Amino acid sequence: MNALTTNKMLFIDNQWCPGDAPAQEVINPADESLIGMAPVASASQTEQAIGAAREAFDNGPWPQMSMNERVACMQKMHDYLYSRKAELVELIRMEAGCSQQLADFLQFELPMKHARHLMADALQIQSEMIRPEITPAMDGRKTLGTAEVIYDPIGVVSAITAYNFPFFLNVVKVYHALTMGNTVVLKPSPLTPFQAFILGEAALAAGLPKGVLNIVNGDIDTGTLLSTDKRVDMITFTGSDKVGAAIIAQSAPTLKKTHMELGGKSALIVREDADIQNAAMAAVSNFTIHAGQGCALTTRVLAHQGIRKPLMEAMQAMLSHVKVGNPIDPSVSMGPLIRANARDRVERYVGQALDSGANLVFGGRRPDIEKGFYYLPTLFDGVDNDTVIAQEEIFGPVSVVIGYDTDEEAIAIANHSDFGLAGGIFSNDAGRAYEMARQIRTGGVAINGGGGTMLSSAPFGGYKRSGFGREYGRQGLLDFTETKVISFHAE
Numbered sequence: 001m002n003a004l005t006t007n008k009m010l011f012i013d014n015q016w017c018p019g020d021a022p023a024q025e026v027i028n029p030a031d032e033s034l035i036g037m038a039p040v041a042s043a044s045q046t047e048q049a050i051g052a053a054r055e056a057f058d059n060g061p062w063p064q065m066s067m068n069e070r071v072a073c074m075q076k077m078h079d080y081l082y083s084r085k086a087e088l089v090e091l092i093r094m095e096a097g098c099s100q101q102l103a104d105f106l107q108f109e110l111p112m113k114h115a116r117h118l119m120a121d122a123l124q125i126q127s128e129m130i131r132p133e134i135t136p137a138m139d140g141r142k143t144l145g146t147a148e149v150i151y152d153p154i155g156v157v158s159a160i161t162a163y164n165f166p167f168f169l170n171v172v173k174v175y176h177a178l179t180m181g182n183t184v185v186l187k188p189s190p191l192t193p194f195q196a197f198i199l200g201e202a203a204l205a206a207g208l209p210k211g212v213l214n215i216v217n218g219d220i221d222t223g224t225l226l227s228t229d230k231r232v233d234m235i236t237f238t239g240s241d242k243v244g245a246a247i248i249a250q251s252a253p254t255l256k257k258t259h260m261e262l263g264g265k266s267a268l269i270v271r272e273d274a275d276i277q278n279a280a281m282a283a284v285s286n287f288t289i290h291a292g293q294g295c296a297l298t299t300r301v302l303a304h305q306g307i308r309k310p311l312m313e314a315m316q317a318m319l320s321h322v323k324v325g326n327p328i329d330p331s332v333s334m335g336p337l338i339r340a341n342a343r344d345r346v347e348r349y350v351g352q353a354l355d356s357g358a359n360l361v362f363g364g365r366r367p368d369i370e371k372g373f374y375y376l377p378t379l380f381d382g383v384d385n386d387t388v389i390a391q392e393e394i395f396g397p398v399s400v401v402i403g404y405d406t407d408e409e410a411i412a413i414a415n416h417s418d419f420g421l422a423g424g425i426f427s428n429d430a431g432r433a434y435e436m437a438r439q440i441r442t443g444g445v446a447i448n449g450g451g452g453t454m455l456s457s458a459p460f461g462g463y464k465r466s467g468f469g470r471e472y473g474r475q476g477l478l479d480f481t482e483t484k485v486i487s488f489h490a491e
Helices: 043-059 067-083 085-096 100-123 166-179 194-206 220-228 241-254 276-292 308-319 340-355 407-415 430-439 473-478
Strands: 010-012 015-017 021-027 034-040 133-136 142-153 156-160 183-187 213-215 234-238 257-261 267-270 300-304 359-362 378-381 398-404 423-426 481-489
Touching (some): 010 043, 043 156, 043 183, 043 213, 043 220, 067 100, 067 166, 067 194, 085 100, 085 166, 085 194, 100 166, 100 276, 100 473, 156 166, 156 220, 166 194, 166 234, 183 220, 194 213, 220 241, 234 241, 241 257, 267 407, 276 308, 276 398, 300 308, 300 407, 308 359, 308 378, 308 398, 340 359, 340 378, 340 398, 398 407, 407 430, 423 430
Parallel strands (some): 183 213, 267 423, 378 398
Antiparallel strands (some): 010 015, 010 213, 021 034, 359 378
């Protein structure tokens, strides 16, 4: 089976079924060719998927299975997905429009590593006994009491994912929720749906009980049903802050738990003592990787005035070697944006930056490529942090350089944002960089590149409009549970 023959049916209650709504075109953003027609769930099919997940949670075996038993099933899913790696990587490249290297490492291997760590971390989660307490009783005796703290699955989880890292997001949300005993209705982005359906095939291969995992495709109406239906206990969403706010509002009447991984406008602070070449490489990669379509990318570069000029020169030199084009070419380092409207959005922001007086250092236009939604990596200098281009998430290959004079000023600029997802500091003084990191209001800060990759057991999430809740590690897994206390005393 290759990418073009991937299952094109919805997955509901362990059954494959065609969509009742009109099918949607899924195109390759690199050349605008048709990948296939994706099935779209009707309202009744979405409700059927929710009902299957509800029944599986209320009356099925999955929530009552031991953690060891569930992890064994999830490991089988993991093995199945690895057996399909070649076609999955190709499908990722076609649907998301990313380079071959990015599709292989960041879009496939990294989420599979996350899945392995999630299974290992889940096996460490046990119920806990609290310290016994001696409490005076009304009859004059003393009561000796204690309690067990238990982590129950929360119930039916709606998982709604974005187009930029579709396989990555689908895998990690499914693994968080299912491993902890929940049942799931997964709705992938309609721009990149085909990768999600392979998870249904993996569920069947692993022997997951009926209704534990359901996969529906659709637009706003489908998402609204998943946000409002009272049979859904929790929503986990990755996407823009605006859509996240809408989902929270939709879910409010039923008081669902919401778990939001939203946008960012993260700052990379380059101190005067930093290694210029390493800092420049990080700054460039953080807005050119996947054409800047990443929520945690550091697209505000805060450069100490003493090294601002050499940093800019180094970034310019590196940008001249970024090859933009169709990712089918293995020498290409940056592919297209997902659709024409995404490119139009980038162009509007670039126009606003020019109107505000920002200095265009590199890019600022479309490359000479006939088909596909390409835009050159674009770098601005002389940017005021209060301007639109420094404050709003562009989700495209655009970065701005902002100068500063003191560490305190850099921290203040970094924190002057509606977002708080990630950040970075480059400095030869690791201790001072750590002190600064403690003051930055974001969910994560990487010093001199951080751990080298995304650490699988480190909680990930944001402050402010970047969302709430965490993924990965013990904290991320417990976000998909309810806490129960069973108390008792000695007689």
